[in-house]
Amino acid sequence: MSSVTLNNIVKRFGDFTAVHKTSLEIPEGDFVTLLGPSGCGKTTNLRMIAGLLDPTEGEILIGGRRVNDVPIHKRNLGIVFQNYALFPHKTVAENVAFGLKYRDVPKSEIAGKVQAALDLVQLPNVGDRYPKALSGGQQQRIALARAIVIEPDVLLLDEPLSALDANLREDMRVELKRIQDQIGVTTVFVTHDQSEALAMSDSIVVMSAGRVEQVGTPEDVYNTPASEFVANFLGASNILPARCTGRDAQAAHLDVPLFGDVPIPGDKTGGVQQGPAKLVLRAEKLLVLGEGADTTGLITAPATVETVDYQGQTVRYFVRVGDEQLQAINMIDVHPFAEGAAVSVGFRPRDCAALPG
Amino acid sequence: MGSVGFGWHLIRGWAILVYVFMFLPVAVVVLLSFNASQFGSFPMTGFSFRWFVELWNNDAILRAFRTSIVLGLMTAVISTTLGVLASLALVRYRVPGENVISTLLIAPILVPEVVLAVALLLFLNFLGINKSFALLLFGHVIFTLPFVILVVQARLVSIKRDVEEAAMSLGASPMQTFFQITLPLMLPAVLAGALFAFTISFDDITGTLFWKPGGVETVPTQIFAMLRNSISPEINALGTVMIVMTVGLPLLGVAIARQLAKKSGT
Numbered sequence: 001m002s003s004v005t006l007n008n009i010v011k012r013f014g015d016f017t018a019v020h021k022t023s024l025e026i027p028e029g030d031f032v033t034l035l036g037p038s039g040c041g042k043t044t045n046l047r048m049i050a051g052l053l054d055p056t057e058g059e060i061l062i063g064g065r066r067v068n069d070v071p072i073h074k075r076n077l078g079i080v081f082q083n084y085a086l087f088p089h090k091t092v093a094e095n096v097a098f099g100l101k102y103r104d105v106p107k108s109e110i111a112g113k114v115q116a117a118l119d120l121v122q123l124p125n126v127g128d129r130y131p132k133a134l135s136g137g138q139q140q141r142i143a144l145a146r147a148i149v150i151e152p153d154v155l156l157l158d159e160p161l162s163a164l165d166a167n168l169r170e171d172m173r174v175e176l177k178r179i180q181d182q183i184g185v186t187t188v189f190v191t192h193d194q195s196e197a198l199a200m201s202d203s204i205v206v207m208s209a210g211r212v213e214q215v216g217t218p219e220d221v222y223n224t225p226a227s228e229f230v231a232n233f234l235g236a237s238n239i240l241p242a243r244c245t246g247r248d249a250q251a252a253h254l255d256v257p258l259f260g261d262v263p264i265p266g267d268k269t270g271g272v273q274q275g276p277a278k279l280v281l282r283a284e285k286l287l288v289l290g291e292g293a294d295t296t297g298l299i300t301a302p303a304t305v306e307t308v309d310y311q312g313q314t315v316r317y318f319v320r321v322g323d324e325q326l327q328a329i330n331m332i333d334v335h336p337f338a339e340g341a342a343v344s345v346g347f348r349p350r351d352c353a354a355l356p357g
Numbered sequence: 358m359g360s361v362g363f364g365w366h367l368i369r370g371w372a373i374l375v376y377v378f379m380f381l382p383v384a385v386v387v388l389l390s391f392n393a394s395q396f397g398s399f400p401m402t403g404f405s406f407r408w409f410v411e412l413w414n415n416d417a418i419l420r421a422f423r424t425s426i427v428l429g430l431m432t433a434v435i436s437t438t439l440g441v442l443a444s445l446a447l448v449r450y451r452v453p454g455e456n457v458i459s460t461l462l463i464a465p466i467l468v469p470e471v472v473l474a475v476a477l478l479l480f481l482n483f484l485g486i487n488k489s490f491a492l493l494l495f496g497h498v499i500f501t502l503p504f505v506i507l508v509v510q511a512r513l514v515s516i517k518r519d520v521e522e523a524a525m526s527l528g529a530s531p532m533q534t535f536f537q538i539t540l541p542l543m544l545p546a547v548l549a550g551a552l553f554a555f556t557i558s559f560d561d562i563t564g565t566l567f568w569k570p571g572g573v574e575t576v577p578t579q580i581f582a583m584l585r586n587s588i589s590p591e592i593n594a595l596g597t598v599m600i601v602m603t604v605g606l607p608l609l610g611v612a613i614a615r616q617l618a619k620k621s622g623t
Contacts, residue, residue, distance in 0.1 A: 050522075050526060052522055071525075072522070072525045072526055073525045073526070073527075073528050073529055073530050073531075073534075074528075075526075076528075077526055078526070079522070079523060079526040081519045081522070081523060082519075083517065083519060085517065085519040085520045085522070085523040086520075086523075087520060087523075087524070087538055088520075088542070089541050089542060098524065098527050098529075098537075099527030099528050101528075102527065102528030102529055102533075103528060143523075146523075146527070147526075147527075150527060150528070156526075
């Protein structure tokens with residue numbers, strides 16, 4: 001187990017800069033997710049840590065040791081690929097044993113270690129089958145077993161769940177987290193799926209266009225997005241133009257058209273100063289209210305329901321408030337509101353965050 | 358319905374005629390090679406292995422056979438080695454002028470063999486190099502190489518890079534990765550390429566006539582020489598042996614490749 005450090009890493013492909021100057025500290029034993037849309041540089045970063053790409057500038061340290069000039073096969077990493085990348089001409093047991101052959105593991109211990117790894121991924125009886133005889137989810141478990149049996153310093157997961165069906169993906173998510181907890185290996189996980197990132201990570205690195213937008217715990221990045229990009233990438237957010245009218249000990253006061261004064265708690269003000277600002281309001285935190293609803297502690301405004309997107313357990317409304325269209329995702333109370341209904345919308349100030357304008 | 362059925366019958370009949378036209382001569386040669394008569398033509402007077410025995414006792418033919426097999430094997434080994442290396446370079450690495458190189462390597466298929474044969478001969482004359490077995494081998498490598506490259510390249514493209522990356526991440530050096538992962542996965546194509554090279558070399562007459570040094574005969578040039586004198590029934594027997602080798606070997610190869618592919622599941 002080792003920490004991973006990126007020091008001022010830059011990666012260029014010809015004229016294109018895939019990763020702008022990036023520094024990152026991944027503590028020993030942590031599960032860190034690189035999250036972002038495709039082309040944001042998350043996979044490039046992972047491949048540089050793996051040694052599959054050379055950084056153009058900067059240095060990479062694994063366990064405090066500079067590894068820029070260490071080739072991939074000497075870095076002692078476990079990598080799980082999106083498409084499993086099992087060796088089709090070798091049995092499952094041979095696949096899992098592959099990495100042990102290149103380490104000083106006595107022959108007599110190999111079978112035991114392979115079995116332990118297969119037990120850990122809960123596929124103890126498939127050792128003599130070929131990969132093609134297994135389902136996608138099973139193949140990905142074997143790929144994981146193959147990566148961890150060598151006791152890697154760092155486990156790198158490159159979108160390992162993307163090729164699986166939705167149901168299986170959620171099972172594997174729990175499974176993967178359980179295994180990582182059990183062996184405690186430092187893990188770097190790359191994904192474009194925000195729910196995977198939120199569910200599994202100790203911390204999330206949100207990336208966009210080759211830059212790190214925010215680093216924080218899942219709750220941090222969800223509740224206190226550091227930029228408009230983060231607010232929109234992790235779930236749906238309404239971004240409203242506002243003015244900061246002043247700060248006091250507890251809060252920054254934003255003057256939001258249609259809603260009036262919104263006091264944002266001190267830890268969520270994003271460092272806004274007097275002047276233009278933006279209010280970030282999550283769609284799940286904007287409540288659509290019928291007549292006579294309890295509005296204690298809410299800041300409200302009258303609104304009209306424009307579009308209703310029924311999703312069973314929840315419903316997504318597009319509501320018109322003045323000349324703004326806002327998005328609200330609410331639990332359904334008996335029946336959803338109908339399109340065209342006159343309602344009011346409301347939210348609690350502490351569910352909001354502020355961004356500099 | 359009736360007219361559609363009639364059309365299909367016509368097409369089927371035509372297809373059968375085409376096959377008959379293609380394979381009847383071959384069948385006749387095979388049939389006549391077992392003819393007991395001392396004339397290499399119909400009518401058959403009895404069944405006999407006589408001509409195969411005579412073949413076996415004919416030193417010139419045996420020498421030609423040895424030459425052809427040595428030449429074919431060497432062509433196969435050299436062509437396959439070069440073809441695998443070229444394919445690896447073209448598929449796995451970024452080579453400047455990749456497309457030009459690729460086209461040039463495939464070009465010998467497109468150029469008429471006579472042109473290629475004369476060109477190589479003139480070029481070597483120009484350099485003051487005499488005809489030799491090495492030149493003959495060189496020529497055969499040139500025009501079997503494209504077949505090997507086409508087959509191996511196609512296979513290599515289908516082997517995902519991440520399988521090799523996985524092997525390296527587990528501690529295998531690039532060389533170990535090649536022998537443990539890449540080579541086994543492309544083995545069916547490598548074998549197919551080698552077989553192609555062997556049979557094409559074994560079959561070739563045009564280039565061989567131009568390049569062979571005096572006194573050296575391959576099986577096809579030997580047959581050609583024998584035909585100039587008379588049509589001996591021995592030639593039918595020789596033809597049969599040739600057919601068995603050039604048809605049987607690739608079929609065997611395909612069967613082996615299928616088995617390998619089935620096992621590896623790709």
